[in-house]
Amino acid sequence: MEYQVTHTTEYEYNNSVSLCHNMAKLLVRNTATQLCKNTEIEITPQPDILREYEDYFGNKVIYFAIQKEHRRLAVTVKSQVKKIVADKAELSFFAGTSWEQVKQQVLEPGEENFNARQYISETPVTAANEDIAAYAAQFFTPGRPFLEAANDLMQQIYLDFEFNPRFTTVATPLTEVMKFRKGVCQDFAHLAIACVRTMGLPVRYVSGYLETVAPIGKPKLTGVDASHAWFAVYVPQLGWIDFDPTNNMIPGMRHITIGWGRDYTDITPLKGVILSSGHHQLRVLVDVKRLD
Numbered sequence: 001m002e003y004q005v006t007h008t009t010e011y012e013y014n015n016s017v018s019l020c021h022n023m024a025k026l027l028v029r030n031t032a033t034q035l036c037k038n039t040e041i042e043i044t045p046q047p048d049i050l051r052e053y054e055d056y057f058g059n060k061v062i063y064f065a066i067q068k069e070h071r072r073l074a075v076t077v078k079s080q081v082k083k084i085v086a087d088k089a090e091l092s093f094f095a096g097t098s099w100e101q102v103k104q105q106v107l108e109p110g111e112e113n114f115n116a117r118q119y120i121s122e123t124p125v126t127a128a129n130e131d132i133a134a135y136a137a138q139f140f141t142p143g144r145p146f147l148e149a150a151n152d153l154m155q156q157i158y159l160d161f162e163f164n165p166r167f168t169t170v171a172t173p174l175t176e177v178m179k180f181r182k183g184v185c186q187d188f189a190h191l192a193i194a195c196v197r198t199m200g201l202p203v204r205y206v207s208g209y210l211e212t213v214a215p216i217g218k219p220k221l222t223g224v225d226a227s228h229a230w231f232a233v234y235v236p237q238l239g240w241i242d243f244d245p246t247n248n249m250i251p252g253m254r255h256i257t258i259g260w261g262r263d264y265t266d267i268t269p270l271k272g273v274i275l276s277s278g279h280h281q282l283r284v285l286v287d288v289k290r291l292d
Contacts, residue, residue, distance in 0.1 A: 001253050042074075045070045163185075189206070225286040
């Protein structure tokens with residue numbers, strides 16, 4: 001199955017910008033379940049400096065600087081992605097390694113689980129309070145298989161929390177999301193991550209896209225898709241297993257991964273600094289189109 005993903009970010013500035021430095025993490029990375037066959041990048045105005053590199057987590061990064069006056073910035077990344085069926089044994093969430101065993105194995109000295117250990121500690125974005133810790137404790141009972149607990153956590157967040165894009169912003173504390181039981185996919189991923197980390201277990205934030213399906217008999221509108229986020233837990237000898245609490249599903253062929261990190265701040269789609277004053281308007285358009 002192949003997809004073409006087009007992600008456009010536009011900034012309209014009230015006053016001229018004389019200089020800007022930006023980092024974009026919008027390049028789809030290759031994984032065991034997907035292959036990025038081609039990428040096209042268009043930036044307007046044309047950057048004076050443009051570089052590509054990989055960050056600490058292996059995510060692809062575009063750095064660019066514009067050193068001339070402009071009132072509008074547009075960044076479009078078009079990627080052609082082939083989804084691959086992962087060659088893994090069938091997972092059983094109701095049997096296998098308990099969460100206590102996973103915790104013990106990950107913390108054992110050695111290089112085998114070294115990478116996973118960096119995803120255990122909380123970050124400012126995923127800091128848990130007493131309410132979040134209590135919410136987590138109901139899933140991670142003594143001796144329970146880790147994947148079963150993570151799967152139930154995903155399902156319960158889906159049932160308990162309302163998807164409401166008008167309630168939160170990227171700056172809304174996780175404690176507010178927990179208190180009012182509202183948010184978006186980034187909030188639900190952060191909440192799950194906070195819950196897992198209260199138990200001392202490795203879990204990471206995954207950024208990407210999800211193909212949406214138009215209602216029967218109606219065409220899919222261009223540009224109505226959006227960036228998506230979910231979480232993944234780590235089990236030794238098995239690797240990283242993804243969970244999507246927004247949709248109560250295990251990510252599969254319709255999920256396209258951009259990259260991952262400890263939380264949203266590690267994989268922010270576009271961020272930077274500008275030399276200007278006044279306000280700006282932001283517009284984001286995402287289109288996930290199936291090619292076959």
